[in-house]
Amino acid sequence: MEQDSGQDAQQYRPQLLDAGQPRVWQRACHQCDLLLTRAHAPVGQRLLCPRCGATLHRNMERSVAHTAALSLSGLLLFIPSATLPLLEFSLFSFGAENTLLNGVQALFAAGYMWLASIVLFCSVLAPLGKFLLLAFICWGSGWASLAKPVARALRWYHHLQEWGMLDVYMLGILVALVKMSDLGKMTVEPGLYCFVAMMVISSAATVSFDAETVWARLARRAAATGGGDKDRKAAQ
């Protein structure tokens, strides 16, 4: 990203707004461009755009700690839900199991590479990546030396967020369960319970995560180590 940024980026460094100035614009709605004099919601509340109603900021209580805990438990739950079978289908004396990965494998073996990679990405890689990034962001934002990688992780998380589709996959499991139940015998396996728990935790982590809190934390760390002051002096 940074390499192909062109010259204009080096010539111009956009100015940060100084919060000390009186009645300065703090934020613009990302959906309707309305300028607001307030950037953050109070703790436990949401800031909505007064004109278009978009959610500008959701300030959850103890967002970083909760997200760190949730992403860790999500990572732990990922292990059984990816390795244990989710469903078992038996017909006469034959039986077959389904795990998160062997569906992808079967599609891949049948030659549906594109379809298999989409399913793999949305149901395995994106959720796993989300948990890893969230854990890294939440734990890493405590160290000033990790500010750069954390900023990059935040950017990746922003792009990755909508591609994690555990809830859709869950509905897919339910549909498959009902659709095939008249053909043979469907059994729910222990992996499915882990999967459901992971899905719930994934949604909870998404809701409790607040990027603004992390940015504020990073800025505080930078100021505490003197890095922020040095930058400001250099700018002047």
Added chain:
Amino acid sequence: MNRPARALSQGFWTCLGCRLLVKAPEKRNTLSCLCPRCGARMHGRVEGSIMLTWALTITGALLLIPANILPVMTVIYLGAGEPSTIVGGTLELYQNGLWGIALIVFVASVAVPVMKLVGLVILCLIVQWRLDVAPRQAMRIYRVVNAIGRWSLLDLFMISILVALVDMGAIAEVAAGAGSTAFATVVVVTMFAVRAFDPRLIWDIYEEKMAAVDSKARDEERE
């Protein structure tokens, strides 16, 4: 009448990656710069938004044809079984009396992609032809299109589960069909199309219209 202050006209840009408000570059013709906080490329408005949305929407609409004509899945039971299309699969579920599941599948794999494409076309037309639509209504379309998109992948997840689950050679087997590849592409392409659309353009046009109305009223007052 005073119009509410908007970022672009006041010389501010918002980073869409981290939503930081920064002063726009003072040099004219500077189309983009890097966000000082998260390092993402930022613009006043998403570059070529309408063009890209059109292109992806049209691609999605064209791909919807093979996605619905070609079979997505074949269920072979005791050597017999015919390939079924998306609509055919839904009808089959309905005829088997599973109307609840049929409804879910119908909404996710027939109604949602069509609604999404229609919504995207409407949004593009609103911006391109400067239609007189209340911006709040247009925003509602945008949000619905944004929220429903991912649920279309339901059918594909179900196919990937069944392919692994029902694999007993001659007795019973589920095989994917060529339509599923097209359908997966429709979903991905339309998700990118929604991403590419910049809803602030709707409000730009609204503000321009309001400004024209205001100046007209002022002229009339003067006369």
